[in-house]
Amino acid sequence: MIEPFTLPFMGRALIEIGLLALICGPVSVFVYARRLAFVSDALTHTVFPGVVIGFVAGGLEGLFVGALVAALLTAVVLTLLTRGNRVSDDAATAVVLTAMFSVGVVLVSRRTSYTADLTAFLFGRLLTVTPRQIAETAVVAVVVLVALLIGARALLFRTFDPAGAAAAGFRVGWLDLWLNIVVALVVVAAVRAVGTILVVALLIVPAAAARMVTDKLVAMAVVGTVLIVGAGYAGLLASWTASLRYGVALTSASSVVLLLVAAYLLLIPVRLLRTRRPGVPPAPERNSAHELVG
Amino acid sequence: MTGAEVTGAALRYAGVSVGYHGTPVLTDIDLELSAGQRLALVGPNGAGKSTLIKSVLGLVPVLAGSASVLGADPVGARGRAGYVPQTDTLDADFPVSVRQVVMMGRYRRIGWWRPARAADRRAVAEALDRVGLADRAGHRFGTLSGGQRQRVLLARAIAAEPRLLLLDEPFNGVDAVSQEAIMTALRQLSGDGTALVLSTHDLGVADELADLVCLVNGRQWAVGPPAGTLTADNLRLTYGGHAVDLTDGRMMLVEP
Numbered sequence: 001m002i003e004p005f006t007l008p009f010m011g012r013a014l015i016e017i018g019l020l021a022l023i024c025g026p027v028s029v030f031v032y033a034r035r036l037a038f039v040s041d042a043l044t045h046t047v048f049p050g051v052v053i054g055f056v057a058g059g060l061e062g063l064f065v066g067a068l069v070a071a072l073l074t075a076v077v078l079t080l081l082t083r084g085n086r087v088s089d090d091a092a093t094a095v096v097l098t099a100m101f102s103v104g105v106v107l108v109s110r111r112t113s114y115t116a117d118l119t120a121f122l123f124g125r126l127l128t129v130t131p132r133q134i135a136e137t138a139v140v141a142v143v144v145l146v147a148l149l150i151g152a153r154a155l156l157f158r159t160f161d162p163a164g165a166a167a168a169g170f171r172v173g174w175l176d177l178w179l180n181i182v183v184a185l186v187v188v189a190a191v192r193a194v195g196t197i198l199v200v201a202l203l204i205v206p207a208a209a210a211r212m213v214t215d216k217l218v219a220m221a222v223v224g225t226v227l228i229v230g231a232g233y234a235g236l237l238a239s240w241t242a243s244l245r246y247g248v249a250l251t252s253a254s255s256v257v258l259l260l261v262a263a264y265l266l267l268i269p270v271r272l273l274r275t276r277r278p279g280v281p282p283a284p285e286r287n288s289a290h291e292l293v294g
Numbered sequence: 295m296t297g298a299e300v301t302g303a304a305l306r307y308a309g310v311s312v313g314y315h316g317t318p319v320l321t322d323i324d325l326e327l328s329a330g331q332r333l334a335l336v337g338p339n340g341a342g343k344s345t346l347i348k349s350v351l352g353l354v355p356v357l358a359g360s361a362s363v364l365g366a367d368p369v370g371a372r373g374r375a376g377y378v379p380q381t382d383t384l385d386a387d388f389p390v391s392v393r394q395v396v397m398m399g400r401y402r403r404i405g406w407w408r409p410a411r412a413a414d415r416r417a418v419a420e421a422l423d424r425v426g427l428a429d430r431a432g433h434r435f436g437t438l439s440g441g442q443r444q445r446v447l448l449a450r451a452i453a454a455e456p457r458l459l460l461l462d463e464p465f466n467g468v469d470a471v472s473q474e475a476i477m478t479a480l481r482q483l484s485g486d487g488t489a490l491v492l493s494t495h496d497l498g499v500a501d502e503l504a505d506l507v508c509l510v511n512g513r514q515w516a517v518g519p520p521a522g523t524l525t526a527d528n529l530r531l532t533y534g535g536h537a538v539d540l541t542d543g544r545m546m547l548v549e550p
Contacts, residue, residue, distance in 0.1 A: 033388065150406050157398045160388055161379060164447075167351045168402055168454070169373020215389045215434045 004240045009127050013252065016129045016193045017232030019137045020186075023144045024202040025210075025225030027186050029217055030148075030179055032207035033159045038090065039078055040183050040203045042097040046074035047187050048104035048196045051121050056107065060192075064136055067191050071184035074100070079177040124195030126236070126252040133192055140189040144182055151178050156217070194253040201257040202228060205264050212267035213274070231259040302365055303328055304458040304489035305350060310359035312342070312349035318357055319345045322513045327491065327506070329457065330484045334504035335493040336524075338533055341511040343493035347460045350491065351377055364458055373402055376456030376488075380463050381443040386436035392446050393431040396421055399453035421449040424482065426475045441472025448479055459483065461492040465499055477503060497524060 004010050031040050047070045054066015074096070081092045108118050148155075157165040158175045166172050183203065190199040206224030214220055235256030242250040305327040313319040320342035327333050335343045348354040350363055352372035363371040376399075399421070400414040422428045425445035430438060435446060444464060451459055461480075465473050480503065484490050494500055500507050500520060507523045509515040509532040516528040 153398075153401045153404065154406070156390070156394075157401055160390055160395070160398070161384055163348075163353075163379050163383065164377060164398070164450075166353055167373075167375070167377035167379075167460075168398075170401075211389065216391070217389055217394075220389060 001237065004237060009129075010236060010240065012129045012131065012134060013126045013193075013236055014232060016126065016134055016137060017236070017256065018229055019134065019141050020190050020193065020202060021225045021228035021232065023141045023148075023186055023189065024228055025206055025223075026148055026221040027144065027182060028203050028205070028207035028224050029210075029220045030155060030159065031183060031203050032211065032220075033156075033217070034179065036179070036183065037200075037204045038093060039082060039180065040187075041200050042078060042093050043071065043074055043180070043184055043187050044191075044196045044200045044203075045097045045104075046078075046100040047071045047184070047191060048121065049100050049107060051191060051196065052104045052107040052117075055117070055121075056111070060130075061132075063192060064133075064188070067188045070100075071188045072181060075180040075184040076177065079173070079180050082176070083173060120195070121191075122195045122197045123251055124191070124193050124198060124253045126193050126256070129193055137189045137193075140185050144185050144189070147178065147182050147185075151175065151182075155179055194256070198253050198257045201260060205257075205260045209260070209264040209267050212264075212271035227260060227263050228256075231256050231263060235259045303362065304331075304364060305333075305491065306360075306362040308360045310349075310361050311357040312345055312354055313357055314345075314354065316357065319354075320510060320512065320514075321358075323359070323508075323510075324514060325508060325517065327458075327489045329487045329489055331505045332480065332484050332490040332503055333492070333506045333508060334500035334520075335491065335508050335510060336495065336497065336500050336532070337493075337510040338495060341532075343510060344462055346510065347377075347462055347491065347493060350458075350460055351375055374456065374458075376451035376454050376459040378444075378447045378451045378459070378461040378464055380466055381440055381447055382467065384435075384443070384447075386443075388436060390435050391431070392422070392427065392433050392435055392438065393418060395435050395446050396431075396449045396453050399450040402454070417453045417455070418449075421453040422446075424452055424479050425449045439469065439472070441468040444468050445472055445475055445479075448476060452479070452483065456488065458489045459491070461490070463493055463495070465494060465496055473499075497529075500524065 005014050031037060047067050050066040050070020051063055052066070054062040054064065058065065077096060078093060081096065108114060108121065111117055154165070154170050154175055155178065157168065158170060158172055162172055186203060187199050190202060194202065206227050207220055209227055210220040210223035213223060235258070236252055238259070239250040239252040239255040242248040303326050305325060307323045307325040310323040311318040311321040312323070323346065325333070335346060337343055345354050349356055349361070350368055352368040356368060361368055364374050396418045397410060397414065400410065400417060404410055404414055419428065419431070422431055425448050427442060427445055427449065430442065435443060438446065448461070448464065464476055468476065480490055501524060504520055506517065507520045508517045509523065509528055511532045515532045516523050
């Protein structure tokens with residue numbers, strides 16, 4: 001069970017997943033609580049053309065810079081689009097998402113190695129992670145964790161009660177940009193290893209699954225991280241076993257994501273059991289209806 | 295905190311209009327509230343009560359007139375006045391404990407970096423005690439009843455120790471026990487010198503709790519102590535056809 005990970009590329013893949021788990025656990029909690037799943041999905045798609053342009057201009061190393069620029073740019077644009085909690089801006093977000101994704105596809109289709117490149121961008125190359133990539137992921141992870149730690153209280157307040165946070169003197173618009181940039185950085189960190197499509201799973205599934213077993217935010221973050229590490233380990237092992245022992249090509253990043261989703265599904269009954277246990281039902285409300293005055 | 299904050303009116307509006315995008319929602323507001331006074335904003339739904347409260351918080355612009363909040367203009371005073379929103383605007387499924395919600399009232403004092411201190415935790419415990427929910431600190435916010443959630447939000451405001459506190463319909467959908475607990479806590483707060491502004495469409499509450507009543511609907515129609523202000527004539531002005539005289543000399547509002 002350990003042996004495959006003594007191979008350098010398998011070990012590096014596991015370390016990369018571990019680093020991503022460290023940031024995706026806590027960040028997914030905010031994505032979940034802020035209901036930012038769609039915005040996160042949009043971010044992953046808008047990063048795509050940046051990834052392509054970066055790759056065309058500077059190869060694998062340019063890819064990181066391209067993703068970074070595209071991610072920060074779209075974090076700003078999406079913050080402006082979703083300003084003021086107007087849910088109807090879904091449409092605008094969707095337009096940005098599809099437009100940017102199409103630009104990416106057009107760009108990548110001009111290359112001769114079209115299919116191979118597209119697959120790598122969309123689904124990542126977990127098994128070819130280099131030590132340099134791990135170092136870059138580690139740097140981004142530190143930045144993300146520090147940003148999250150500094151902003152945690154304000155972000156929590158804003159997420160729970162935007163009007164209350166604004167009344168207390170917090171700048172809601174800046175906090176939204178803050179969180180969107182954090183999400184964008186996670187996308188940048190994860191995009192080469194798991195691809196633009198699968199990274200959204202790491203941002204949404206961990207917290208959603210963790211919510212099945214706990215009501216506490218910190219516990220959700222920890223459980224989320226543990227789930228990603230578990231799914232990462234099992235997914236890599238499954239993909240290794242499948243291809244070596246059975247000759248079945250099983251993409252490693254997809255295996256990781258599928259196992260993460262499986263964990264989510266397995267935890268649904270836990271939630272049902274937890275919510276059905278005998279507790280204190282909410283007291284019936286009495287509407288104050290005495291509109292009488294002497 | 296400067297000396298200028300401590301002296302003078304907690305809230306002073308003179309000929310104020312407030313609204314969004316340059317369009318006034320509420321006009322002709324003249325108010326003066328001293329430390330420890332309780333003001334009830336009374337008017338039908340859509341009268342502009344919430345807009346007025348948000349203008350005091352610096353979240354809705356003052357379009358005309360002169361407005362002073364704790365000795366500064368409303369935007370300059372942002373974050374210094376306390377605010378209790380309506381609990382039904384919040385997500386009951388949110389994974390946050392009662393204690394965490396009340397601690398939010400301390401966030402501005404705690405700052406970005408340092409952890410909560412003993413003084414913060416004490417303030418949270420005392421605030422919860424004041425609203426009678428000390429035993430619920432560890433519960434998830436959403437598991438409480440609507441009235442209890444409203445009390446938690448009041449505790450959050452108390453923990454911030456504001457000198458001016460604004461409450462948006464604090465008795466809406468609140469059970470009798472919680473209403474009594476909120477009333478008691480509010481009296482205690484004003485006794486300590488906190489100026490209170492609360493919106494309500496419940497005339498009974500305004501009559502019982504407020505030192506001053508301000509009748510609004512698109513504009514200010516009357517302001518003063520409840521006895522001389524909640525008169526049949528003023529209510530007819532404010533509520534239009536929705537104010538109906540009862541035979542026993544009392545008045546009833548339909549479709550408030």
